[in-house]
Every structure is written in structure tokens, then in C-alpha cells.
Amino acid sequence: MLLQKLELWLHLTKSHGIIRRYFVVNGFDGALTMLGLITGFYLSDQAALGVVxxxxxxxxIALGISGFSSAYLSESAERRKALAELESAMVDDLSSSAHAYAARGIPLLIALVNGSAPLLMSLLIIxxxxxxxxGFDLVxxxxxxxxxxxxxxxxxxxAFLGNIGGTNWLISGIKTTTIALGTVALILLIEQ
Structure with a gap:
């Protein structure tokens, strides 16, 4: 039942692409932030593992909360605006319609994706x-x-972006990896 509602809301609001973009953009932010932090700690060679x-x-956590709250606030405003424009065009009150439920529900879904992407990426990386x-011995x-x-x-x-965009996933993955390498190089340069 809930999945059917979500699918209807996604269809009505055409939000599939927005959700994918938010996932990738904020997942990338989380991964690059962790890469920067951990690289800095590695170069300092001073911090205990618990501190890191x-x-x-x-x-x-800050990235997750920021992603959730910023997406929810901005998407809620955009969805309210779109609903008001639709009501104006139809000269009707749509407050009990599927469009109104979508206008209230989709911002929450987008916010959950936007907030969870950097949090999950970060947790995976650490x-x-x-x-x-x-106590696990790593190689x-x-x-x-x-x-x-x-x-x-x-x-x-x-690679995910390349797959979505219909381009070569390997080249797309290499592009994002090059950005990460550039980030590490900049950190190394600053540390010198």
C-alpha cells in the first residue's frame, strides 16, 4: 500500500531524477568529506583512532542532518508552490487530492534520501x-x-552516474576518482 502510494507520488511529481541526483550529489559530498578528513588525519600521524x-x-551526522533539513525545507516550499499553481490553473481546491498528498510526502522522501546518502557513505568509509x-587485524x-x-x-x-546517463560507466567512474585524487593532491600540497 505504502509502496503504491510512493510510486503514485513519484509519478505525479516526476521526482525519480531528483531523488537520484540528491543521492549521488550528497553521497559524493559525504565520501569526499570523509576522504579529506581521513587523509588529513593520516598525514598528521598524531590522532588516536578513537579521535578519528x-x-x-x-x-x-552533520552532513546527514544538513542534507535532510535543507532538502526538506527547499522541497516543501517548491511542492507547495507547484500545488498552488496547479490549484490556480484548475480553479479548484486540491487539498484532499493525490497531488496534495504527494506535495506533502515527496519532500520527506527526498529529504530522507538527501540526508541518508552522505551518512551511509560516511559510515561505509569509516x-x-x-x-x-x-580489535580486527587489517591487512x-x-x-x-x-x-x-x-x-x-x-x-x-x-559508475552509477555513467550507467544512468547512458555513457561508459568506467570512464564516468574514472572522472569521479580523478576528482578524489585531485582533492588528496591539494591536501598533500597544503600539508607541505
Whole structure:
């Protein structure tokens, strides 16, 4: 029942693309933020693993809350505006219509995607840090393992975009990975 309603709302508002874009954009923000933080901690070689995890979790939570609240506020305003324009064009009150329910429900769905994307990407990337803190022996330094996870996530987001856009997923993944490499290079340059 709920899935049918969501599908109807997505159809009425044509929000599939918006949700995909928000997922990728904020997932990329989360991954790149974690890459930057962890790279900085790796280069400093001073912070304890618990401090790194706390800083990364704090940033991940902030990114999630920021993504949720900003998307909800902006999408709610846009959907109210679109509904008012539709009511004006139809010269009718649509407050009990499927369009009105979609105008109220879709902003929440978009906000959930927008907020969860950076949070989930961040949690995935810092997983090696949590494993190491809990006594699991990793093959490589936990920070390097997390940096590797960040690059994999960033490549995956690029490949996803390439797939959606009908372009070569590998080239698209390489493009996003190049952005990540540029970010690390800039951090290295600043650290010198």
C-alpha cells in the first residue's frame, strides 16, 4: 500500500531524477568529506583512532542532518508552490487530492534520501576504522583502508552516474576518482 502510494507520488511529481541526483550529489559530498578528513588525519600521524572515528562520525551526522533539513525545507516550499499553481490553473481546491498528498510526502522522501546518502557513505568509509578499533587485524593501516573505501565509493558513484546517463560507466567512474585524487593532491600540497 505504502509502496503504491510512493510510486503514485513519484509519478505525479516526476521526482525519480531528483531523488537520484540528491543521492549521488550528497553521497559524493559525504565520501569526499570523509576522504579529506581521513587523509588529513593520516598525514598528521598524531590522532588516536578513537579521535578519528569521533571526528568522522560528527561530520557524517552533520552532513546527514544538513542534507535532510535543507532538502526538506527547499522541497516543501517548491511542492507547495507547484500545488498552488496547479490549484490556480484548475480553479479548484486540491487539498484532499493525490497531488496534495504527494506535495506533502515527496519532500520527506527526498529529504530522507538527501540526508541518508552522505551518512551511509560516511559510515561505509569509516567501517575499517571501527573494525580496527574493535580489535580486527587489517591487512593495511586502518586509515589507508578507509581512504581506499572512499575511493571505491567515489568510483562507484561515478559508475552509477555513467550507467544512468547512458555513457561508459568506467570512464564516468574514472572522472569521479580523478576528482578524489585531485582533492588528496591539494591536501598533500597544503600539508607541505
Amino acid at each position: 572515528i569521533s571526528a568522522c562520525l560528527g561530520a557524517a 567501517t575499517p576504522l571501527g573494525l580496527a578499533k574493535n 593495511i593501516n586502518p586509515l589507508l583502508a578507509a581512504i581506499t573505501c572512499a575511493f571505491i565509493c567515489i568510483f562507484g558513484l561515478g
